[in-house]
Amino acid sequence: KESINQSIIMTSKFYFHFNSEPNFTAVVKWNGSLDVTVGDSLADFLVRFNDKHGAQRSLSSSEVGLSNSPVLTRSQRILESSPLSSLSDRQDVYVVLDDSPRTAKQTTNSRSSSVKKPEVEEKKDPAVQAEITKAFDQAKKFEAKNHIAKARMLILHLLEMDPNHGAALELIGRMDLQRGSYEDALTHLHKAEGVATKRRKLFGMLGETYYRLGELPSAIKHFQNALKHTKSEKRKDDIEAWIARVKYEQYGSQEAAIRIYEQIFNRNQSHPQALIGYCMAAADRGQGKESIPHLLKAIVSAQQQKSDKETVKRIGLHFASVIDRSSGVRDVLESLGDAATAVSSISFLSTVAKNHGAIKASVGFLVHCANLEPFNRSIALNLIHNYEVLADYNGCFAQCKQFLSRNSSASVAGLGASQISAIIDSIDLKQDTIFKSDQRWEKLDDSVKTEDQIINPNKPPKPCPYSNTELDLFAIYITIVKIFYVTGCLHPITKLINLMHKVKSDYDIHLTSIRNEHAYYSCIAHLMNNVTEKWMNGDQKPTDFKPLYFCGDSHSLPPAYQTVMMNDEPRILIPKLVTGLKCWHMRRESKFFPSMNFDNVLATIPKGSEVIFNFGEIDCRESLIICVEKGRYANLDEAMNVVIGIYMGRLKQLITRRKLAIYVHPVAPVLDITRKNVVKFNRILEREVSKIPELKWLDFDNRMTLNNQKLFNYVYALDGTHLSPRYVTLIEAALKKCE
Known part of the structure; x- marks a missing residue:
């Protein structure tokens, strides 16, 4: 300061x-x-x-x-x-x-010079004017809900009736800027500039648009015009911060940019854009550690002032780059002084670090929090999940055991932490897997249900009676089941499920804060019937089979530990779980934690291995339709082609760098609501795989459906979301076709 x-x-x-x-x-x-x-x-x-x-x-x-x-x-x-x-x-x-x-x-x-002032128009018919007003009002409502495609459609219809509607031109220009269609944004904003009576905001949007296009002199010119037409001191600071950013990042006038940042500080020492710009300049000059107080202030200011997503992301990425080193967490804690004991604040910094790629630093912050509050269940749960992102399941398990040991008197619905500890304390994840251990298995109780509420809608769940802290404790319990399943330590799982099922009961835990943990647990509980039948009698040993790795999101769990014949050789499918990964996250520049989890999981697969990759279901279920609604893509075909292109690019990179032999799995068309999109996605995915000779397509997507791919083939149903292990026969047949 x-x-x-x-x-x-x-x-x-x-x-x-x-x-x-x-x-x-x-x-x-x-x-x-x-x-x-x-x-x-x-x-x-x-x-x-x-x-x-x-x-x-x-x-x-x-x-x-x-x-x-x-x-x-x-x-x-x-x-x-x-x-x-x-x-x-x-x-x-x-x-x-x-x-x-x-x-x-x-x-x-x-x-801009091509924009002409409109000629004076005749007064419009009242009915036409009413339709224009209605379309504009409805477009604003759609924009507020982020339904950009619908809003643009209405505005384009409006502009056919009134090509010089200044507010409509400004609105569609703003939406074009937000969705990354910068040339369209320039066209509409410049036309609005010629007809609008108030152009203050237009100049600022034009400045940002030219910046995004890399046309820097024009960007600065329009930011300067915005500055001249702006009376608000806060808005002036925002515009000057933009000017400084253009100068520093791309124009080469770094000293001039720093002077502008300092001028802003003299007026407002909590300006997020000026703070992050100043911190980035400091880091470039080898003063990243010294800038940490300002960086922390930028994080807090952006949250308090509800800054735009781009500013928040820019701050988060820089924070992650500064702290992602051996002394990063210690430097931040030293900078905070007495405030380093505020667990809620440090936990928040952990989340910022995690969401922007600094996973080890995020773990460091949470370890600090856990030492301050060893009984805090939320902190313990987040710490366990962070170790999962690192693909460090030994670290996950160690944290689980440590927390339960520290909190031996804790319980939920009568199931105490000490009961779980009694089962897991003697377990060694490295030694007690099905590949190294002959441990005794316990059968699942008859009371453990094998049917999901989605499949049985006539049995609605009861409201969950547990508090948030009880739910966090139960989440730790059931995450232990997930850790055991993913690492192949299978023999304790049935014993744990027999205990945990009484807590789960018929409650709507899938609607609570631990719905993700519950989803994994529920899936594994369904799968254990099949897994125990396969390995419990000891007629076959997993060590008799060469591994065939299966890398995917939660859909990597059903085929886990099943066996197939491949090239006349028995193989066992080994899960390589990447939680929450979309094809979109495979972009080179992505630092979101699923991307980091993917990298960490890949590092556990030996070079030269044969791997089945199964991704795209989350894109089909969540992202693609939303992106089209937001106007980022013209239609679903364009959206699918983009994300599949990203997916294929990453797989080609793995072939080159890791020498992997890759088989591409079709997306499972289980959900009724997404099946139509999944079928289309698989068709494009198959086409793109066929263009890359090194990739092999597992051709069985049509076997998972009936009635011309309109209905799901319930022979392969499990829990309403995932496929049953029975479908592994389809994998085996597809592998045979690839020989």
Whole structure:
């Protein structure tokens, strides 16, 4: 704070050169004013040139252009409309004779210059005007609900009736900017600029649009216009922060950008965009640790001021990059001082770190919280899940055992932590798997149901009577079942399920805060009937089978520990669970924790292995339709092609880097509500797999459905969401076709 408040905004110097005869150089000084353009300085230069050399040669602005080099080219041209702050301190600017400066200036800003003021129109028919008003009002309601596609459709219909409706043009321009259609945004915003009476917001949106397109001089020009038309001090700070960002990130004027950030701080020391910009500049100068107090303030300010998603993400990603090192957590805790004992605050920082890729740092924050509050069940549960993201199941299990040991008197519905500890304390995850142990299995009680409420709608669940803390404890219990199943430590699971089923009972736990944990537990409880029958009698041993890895979301659980013949060789399917991963998360730039979980799980698969990949169900169930509604894609086909392209790109990378032999599994069409989309997704997925010779498609998606793929084949039903292990015969047949 002191370094910001004590900073001195120094005057910058720029050197303007005219290298033709007669040579002339002038020093132009800038005192930090944001209103001065490069053209203003050129005018000053020309006055001084003509004063000295006017008798020999006189220059006017119409016959010269400005350049970053002695030769005037399109790429080196400096626009006169650019703010002087866009130049770097002590930069050389060349004043070069130009035969066609007028044409160049016109083409540079062709989008905005093409906008014409509308002619005066006749008064509209009242019925037409009523329809326009109704369409606009409905479009605003759709936009408020994030149904951008519907809102755009209404606005486009409105603009057919009234092409110069300023508010409608501004609305569709804003929506185009939000959905990433920047050329469309420019078209609509520039037209709105020509007809709107209030253009303050338009200039700001135009500035951001040009920034997204990489057209930086135009971006700064429109931000400058927005600044001139803005009275709100807060809005001025927002715009200046944008100008500084453009300068720093892409324009090369880093010192000028820092000065702008410091000017904002002098007025508002809690401005999120200025704080993150300043912190990023500090990190670039090797002062990331020193900037942590400002970074923490940015995180808090963004939350308190309800900043836009892009700002929150930008802050989160930078925070993750600063703390994702051995001393990162310690540096943050030291910076917090006495506040480092506030568990809720540290837990929040853990979530920020996790959501932006710094998983180990997130674990570190939660370990600190757990030491402060060893009885806090929510902290313990989150810590266990973070170890899952790291694919560190030994760490998961150790945390489970430690928490239950510390809280031996805790219980939910009469099931005590000490009872669970008595079963798990002697277990070694590495030694007690079905591959290394001959432990005795316990049969599932007859009272354990094998039918799901989705399949039996006539038996509605009862309201859950448990408190949040009781639910968190039960979530820890049932997560132990998940850990055992994923790691192949199967023999204790039936004993645990027999105990936990009494807690689960017929309650609607799937509607509570632990619905995700419950979903995994419920699926595994259904599967254990089949798994125990297969391995309990000891006629076969898993060590007799070579592993065939199955990498997927929760749909990797049903085929786990089943066996197939592949190339005349018996194989056992080994689950490699990646929780919550969408194809969209496989983007190279993604830092969301499912992406990190995917990387960590892949690291546990030996190079050169044969792997079945099964992803895309969550995209079909959650993301694709929403993205179309938000207008990010024109239709479902486009959305599916994009995410499948991401999926295929990642698989090709794994073939090259990890030498994996990859089989692509179709998405399971179990859910009625998504089946139509799943069938379409599988058709596109099969087509794209066929284009990559190294990939093999498991061709059985039509066997999972009936009636021309309109109905699910309930022969393969399990719990209303997942396939039964019976479907593994389809995998085996598809593998045979791939030989």
